[in-house]
Amino acid sequence: MSVVIGIDVGGSTTKIVGFRTDGEKRELIQPQLVRANDPITATYGAFGKFTDENRLSIKDIDKIMMTGVGSSYVKRDLYGLECLHVPEFNAIGLGGLYISGFNSALVVSMGTGTALVHASANGEMNYLGGTGVGGGTLMGLSKLLLSAESIEHIEDFASAGNIANVDLRIKDITAGSSHGILAGELTAANFGNVSDVADKPDFALGIMNMVLETVGMVSIFAARSVGVSDIVLTGNLTRLAYCREKFDFFNRMKEMYGANFLIPESAEYATVIGTALYGFR
8 A cells, every 4th residue: 555645835834635545446644734934844844744643654655746836945855755746726626526526616726815727527627717815815904904813813803793884785775675685685895885883893704705705706707607507615715614604605596696616525625635636647
């Protein structure tokens, strides 16, 4: 039995995963995450922790596959093992299909920004573009408006927020319920109805809502452009409780949007899982 390892070196976090292989059989080893700003430190730290906790020796490892913005700094072998670099968009697509079980889908990577990849049944991974709105937007605006610098603090604020104190919704500008109860909750303008009584919890929820709605709508347009309806959400933003709530709402509006959003288990590790899977191609 041999092991293929995938490492995704980001700006502040590095993720690592492995697959034990025995012929055609593959067993996923639980992904791990380490935090470090220096990519070399993060890579060696993640590798050491992962191999130690899973009782792996160098001779057990067949390949090391790497991706992410920080992977370009790793120019040498890792403990004598060659590191093969994987195009990040390929890793996003492969990982999204693996954790979702879909044959084809739009895979959305919600990291610092947002990337959209059309993962096809024939194995092609096509980058469709993306948006600069993502986790970096959430953290930056929260730091400016809330003096909050951790996702935990932002979530604490948002849990007590009232979106009606910041956003202008369809029901705020239409008479009656001609658009339906659900449609009335749709946003007409993010931060378009800021109340005099709005405070930090309302602003936190408003920022979070704006980021997720932007990602959602961009994803819907991209999915339509390639003729798919299944949209797999991946990346660190999927860990937010409000992320699941927001995309549950999108799914309840399926008649309007024609999209099926899915946040699979291990969604935050999709890219690193895809990185390891690339070693089998």
